[in-house]
Amino acid sequence: MAVYTSLTQDDMLALLAEYDLGDLVSFKGISGGVENTNYFVNSTQGKYVLTIFEEFEAEEVPYFLDVVAHFKKAGFNVPAAIFDQQGERLKSVKNKPAIMVDCFNGDELVSTSANACQQMGKQLGLLHKVGQSFPDQRPSHRGVAWWQATSQSLNAQLPEDEAELLAEQVASFDTFLEQANTLPMGTIHGDLFYNNTLFDGDSLSAIIDFYNACHSWLIYDLAIVVNDWCTDRASGNIDMDKYEALITAYRAERNLSEEEIQAWPHMLRVAAMRFWLSRLEAWYGAINDPERLAQQHDPKEFKRILQARCESTPAL
Template identity: 40%
Template sequence: MAVFTPVSDDDARELLTRYSLGELVSLRGITAGIENTNYFLTTTQGEYVLTLFEVLTYEQLPFYIELMYHLAQKGIPVPRPQTLCSGSRLTTMHGKPCAIVSRLSGGYEPAPSALHCALAGRTLAQAHLAGRDFSLAQPNLRGLGWWQQTVPKVLPFLNDAQARLIQDVLREQTEFAAGATYQALPFGPAHCDLFRDNVLFDGTFEMPRMGGIIDFYFAGCDTWIFDVAVSVNDWCIERNTGVLEDDKLRAWLDAYAQVRPFTDAEREAWPMMLQAAALRFWVSRLYDFFLPRPAQTLKPHDPRHFERILRERRKTATAHRL
């Protein structure tokens, strides 16, 4: 969520003529994130988020937009895409696809407690089950195929030890994905990017309430246990070392499993999925750091964070069990 494409008040006013959302009150750019252009959009009828998609194509976007709409219809707390007067939920601005979604209440918690972890884990499980009858299908575009394409592009920026690690893990993940255990994993629409800044909470720190899950634009059909692994690698760690914190991890996993119990295949795959989740974000952060796109307000993340997490998961692989 950076500002790659400037949007003026006049641009927003013109866009709003395609909806029935009232008149423009204010427009403010959102500087966090790295993938799309986002603005807080306030009208006389409510508060929304305007997104211009910088990478995803118009043809790819119905999966994300309609998944959010589907989940919202099922009562999952997610941004609800707004419907244009034409009946569509997707349009264009400055030659780029764009959408307006409802703005959820609350804010993200940078230092979540076990209570926050439990709320997030339960809500993710509910979202997985609610997505089972979603009619559209699209792979996780940042999955194994993307890792295989992107690792060669970032290798020139790595030292020998880093290059050996990233290639070893990629080879192991490729082999694992071809095996029977992986093929048996429950699979369906997944968020694939459920970091702590993509969940909003109301209430107080001591008594948090779920506000909702945001930013579905890395979502795709993938194994649900990969989605869980992505989440706990951010929510349940000591930030400086990447070590998993047992109280937060147990709170997250237990709350998730109360809604959707884990399968035997997921239990077997768990150590590999934790490494897969770390590899995915190490690769993407390397790519964004060394091969960035221009943006007005771009803050690339430090790739070394997920390198540390990956090394930690490999070092303690036998200790990681569901």
């Protein structure tokens, strides 16, 4: 959510005039992430967030807007796109697709707790049940084909030990894929790190940033969440108090199949590998641009997580 596209006061005034959201009071760019440009927009009617998509073409965005609308209709606090005066949700800002959404109360977590993990587990179980009824089945733009191609393209740039670890994990999961066709699937968030939620005090108030949503294994999404929410960052190991709180709450909302239970160690490893790989791709892609490199996440964090999951994984 770094600011890649700069807007002036006149730009924002012109955009807001196309909505029934009151008059502009102030706006401010949001720093933090790496994919899209976001602004807080304060008007006489309320507080909103403008998102400008930096990686997607306009024809790709409606899928994600439909996903969020599906979850909002089911009662989740999610940032659905606001319609303008002409009944349009997708706008063009500086020749890039853009949307305006409500700004929810709450802040990003600095770190997780067992209580936060329990709330996330419950919401994720409910989210997965609702996601199974979403009709469109879009594959992930960072799925199997991507990690196979990207791991090969990065091979020559990586230190030998990292290249070997990555190749080993990709090959291991390729083998697992041959027997993974019975795992329950649905529309998942795909990037539900704790900085993609808001907490109002101790209460989960919203789930945001659905731009990695796709049709995939539900257990894979659970593994993504566990690797982020329940991990000790220094060691990469799982904090079992947080883990048990999250898994217990999840299973209270959605039953796991025997196939999912057996696949769990594979999914924890592949979820770690996927985010290590995406961070490696971004890191090496920005290696000659110091300003851009400073905005990237350190890949070593997910290398530690992957190595820890290769050593041991907790049971479901």
